[in-house]
Amino acid sequence: MSRRVVLLVEDDPLLRQRVKIWLESEKFDVRCASEYATALEQIDACAPAIACVDLTLPRESGLDLVEAIRKHARHAMLPIIVMSDHHSPEDMAEAERVGANAFLKKPFARPMLLKYVEWILDGTQPSRPSIHTLRRVDG
Amino acid sequence: MALQPRTWQKINLVGDCTVLLLAAASATVFPGGIHYLVGLAMAFCAMAIWMIGGRVLRHYDIANGRGIAGDVALTLVLLFATLFPMFALRLFVPRYAATANMQSFVVVFVLAVVWLRLLTSWIRTRPPEPPEDVLVIGVGPLGRHTGLEIAASRRDRRVTGYLALRGEERDARLPARILGMVDALETVLKAHVVHEVYLANGDEAHHAEVQEAIRVCERFGIPFALPASRFRIARAEPRERAALDDGYVHYVSFRAKPLQLVLKRAFDIVASSAALVALAPLMISVAVAIKLTSKGPVLFRQVRVGRYGRTFHMLKFRSMVQNAEALKAKLLAKNEQTGPVFKMERDPRITAIGRFIRKYSIDELPQFLNVLRGEMTIVGPRPPIPGEVAQYEAWQRRRLSVRPGITCVWQVSGRNRIGFEQWMYLDMQYIDNWSLGQDFQLIFRTVPVVLFGKGAS
Numbered sequence: 001m002s003r004r005v006v007l008l009v010e011d012d013p014l015l016r017q018r019v020k021i022w023l024e025s026e027k028f029d030v031r032c033a034s035e036y037a038t039a040l041e042q043i044d045a046c047a048p049a050i051a052c053v054d055l056t057l058p059r060e061s062g063l064d065l066v067e068a069i070r071k072h073a074r075h076a077m078l079p080i081i082v083m084s085d086h087h088s089p090e091d092m093a094e095a096e097r098v099g100a101n102a103f104l105k106k107p108f109a110r111p112m113l114l115k116y117v118e119w120i121l122d123g124t125q126p127s128r129p130s131i132h133t134l135r136r137v138d139g
Numbered sequence: 140m141a142l143q144p145r146t147w148q149k150i151n152l153v154g155d156c157t158v159l160l161l162a163a164a165s166a167t168v169f170p171g172g173i174h175y176l177v178g179l180a181m182a183f184c185a186m187a188i189w190m191i192g193g194r195v196l197r198h199y200d201i202a203n204g205r206g207i208a209g210d211v212a213l214t215l216v217l218l219f220a221t222l223f224p225m226f227a228l229r230l231f232v233p234r235y236a237a238t239a240n241m242q243s244f245v246v247v248f249v250l251a252v253v254w255l256r257l258l259t260s261w262i263r264t265r266p267p268e269p270p271e272d273v274l275v276i277g278v279g280p281l282g283r284h285t286g287l288e289i290a291a292s293r294r295d296r297r298v299t300g301y302l303a304l305r306g307e308e309r310d311a312r313l314p315a316r317i318l319g320m321v322d323a324l325e326t327v328l329k330a331h332v333v334h335e336v337y338l339a340n341g342d343e344a345h346h347a348e349v350q351e352a353i354r355v356c357e358r359f360g361i362p363f364a365l366p367a368s369r370f371r372i373a374r375a376e377p378r379e380r381a382a383l384d385d386g387y388v389h390y391v392s393f394r395a396k397p398l399q400l401v402l403k404r405a406f407d408i409v410a411s412s413a414a415l416v417a418l419a420p421l422m423i424s425v426a427v428a429i430k431l432t433s434k435g436p437v438l439f440r441q442v443r444v445g446r447y448g449r450t451f452h453m454l455k456f457r458s459m460v461q462n463a464e465a466l467k468a469k470l471l472a473k474n475e476q477t478g479p480v481f482k483m484e485r486d487p488r489i490t491a492i493g494r495f496i497r498k499y500s501i502d503e504l505p506q507f508l509n510v511l512r513g514e515m516t517i518v519g520p521r522p523p524i525p526g527e528v529a530q531y532e533a534w535q536r537r538r539l540s541v542r543p544g545i546t547c548v549w550q551v552s553g554r555n556r557i558g559f560e561q562w563m564y565l566d567m568q569y570i571d572n573w574s575l576g577q578d579f580q581l582i583f584r585t586v587p588v589v590l591f592g593k594g595a596s
Contacts (some may be wrong), residue, residue, distance in 0.1 A: 089386050134280075
């Protein structure tokens with residue numbers, strides 16, 4: 001059985017390395033990108049099962065990336081968790097509007113990240129409406 | 140009451156300096172007099188070290204979430220930093236060592252500063268009880284996230300309900316129920332206690348509705364919050380973060396003077412405690428007289444409407460017969476005041492002693508207890524009874540946006556000779572032009588009115 005691929009888009013090398021180790025310990029195949037263009041290339045190359053996207057990237061923002069993925073010819077339905085340390089209600093509403101599936105507040109710990117990934121991949125939502133879930137994963 | 144961090148810094152600084160002066164005085168006062176020079180030198184040295192140390196350690200920078208324990212720990216560090224050089228100084232200046240009583244300086248200084256820090260930390264961090272009720276307008280994603288954020292991270296607030304805007308997609312996962320459409324805002328504000336209204340939809344399509352909602356909030360004097368931006372901001376953050384740390388800009392319809400408000404509350408506490416002590420003989424004799432001359436309790440607890448429409452029990456000495464409220468219905472035809480208030484010159488329900496204590500406003504004295512409880516203030520619009528509020532016009536409800544008081548403009552300008560409309564108008568003027576100086580003026584003008592029993596009945 002092939003391992004499921006997670007695309008991790010994060011420009012901070014330390015955090016990227018840490019999150020990569022966390023996910024690999026759970027038997028995920030992790031591909032990394034540090035910005036918009038490489039992220040879109042990676043999606044074409046490795047067809048990930050889920051994407052974790054930081055909202056503050058060096059050039060185009062993470063929200064732009066989410067918008068671009070939602071317009072992608074083959075991977076428009078890719079489940080996306082956005083991660084940010086800007087998390088006012090407005091930021092969350094905006095992430096929901098562009099089509100992200102969940103909002104992970106930074107800083108976060110390992111169990112929290114894994115819980116999010118699990119929710120999204122199983123298609124189960126947490127039992128009570130959590131502030132962090134934005135949209136159901138379709139299909 | 141939410142205060143700006145800067146105001147807390149000033150309060151802490153002023154408190155610490157006062158404590159230092161007191162400590163220095165305690166160290167240099169002797170039965171025969173006081174060593175001014177030594178005392179001032181001590182106070183000056185200690186204050187200099189304290190302030191420089193405080194600046195370096197960011198002691199007064201309280202917006203950094205140190206918490207109570209952290210505050211006290213840092214205070215202790217600063218205390219040692221201040222006391223150590225002062226003791227070292229004794230080795231080099233023998234004359235100073237002989238005159239200053241260091242033990243009492245240390246004891247007063249340490250105890251007072253730590254106590255002060257605990258007190259201000261506690262006041263700053265304690266959530267108001269019961270929590271404040273807020274209303275969210277907008278049932279879309281922003282409305283939902285706003286409500287959930289309040290539920291998750293604000294111990295001091297709870298969402299009473301939602302109002303929907305026209306054509307909005309209703310989110311099924313809202314944390315509170317939808318009370319109706321935004322047109323019902325006036326009705327909802329009249330029926331519920333609301334401390335703030337979040338206008339959680341900045342879309343161009345709803346501009347007119349949101350504008351109307353703002354107008355209603357302003358007329359009612361209820362604080363409201365607008366989304367800080369209608370645009371997508373991916374990276375930039377506001378330079379002044381404290382003003383909108385929840386993504387909203389918060390507006391209030393009264394004069395927001397944080398420092399004066401704190402001083403007003405401090406004055407309330409000091410003045411009403413002093414008044415209760417000074418007037419205790421009078422109040423006790425009146426209480427005995429009431430108990431002896433008529434049947435029933437000494438104090439009359441009446442339900443009144445406080446700030447934001449929350450009700451409380453206002454205390455008075457009983458001046459009427461026991462079943463007065465029941466008799467009121469029969470007398471309504473003889474009402475002499477316009478509007479929803481009932482006033483009558485020769486009210487037959489008033490007892491003999493009641494007439495006397497009303498003439499000199501002695502019946503109002505127990506309200507200093509309401510002031511100490513924080514339900515009232517000394518100067519502010521009189522708290523109405525719920526029946527009056529139900530008949531208020533929208534603009535008159537703005538009276539409820541401030542803490543009600545014992546005396547106000549109406550009491551010093553002829554009382555029952557002034558009509559209801561005019562009275563409401565005076566109160567509104569008071570709220571809009573409020574200042575601590577004006578409050579003191581009103582207190583001084585109240586004294587002769589009370590002493591000569593003018594206009595009361």
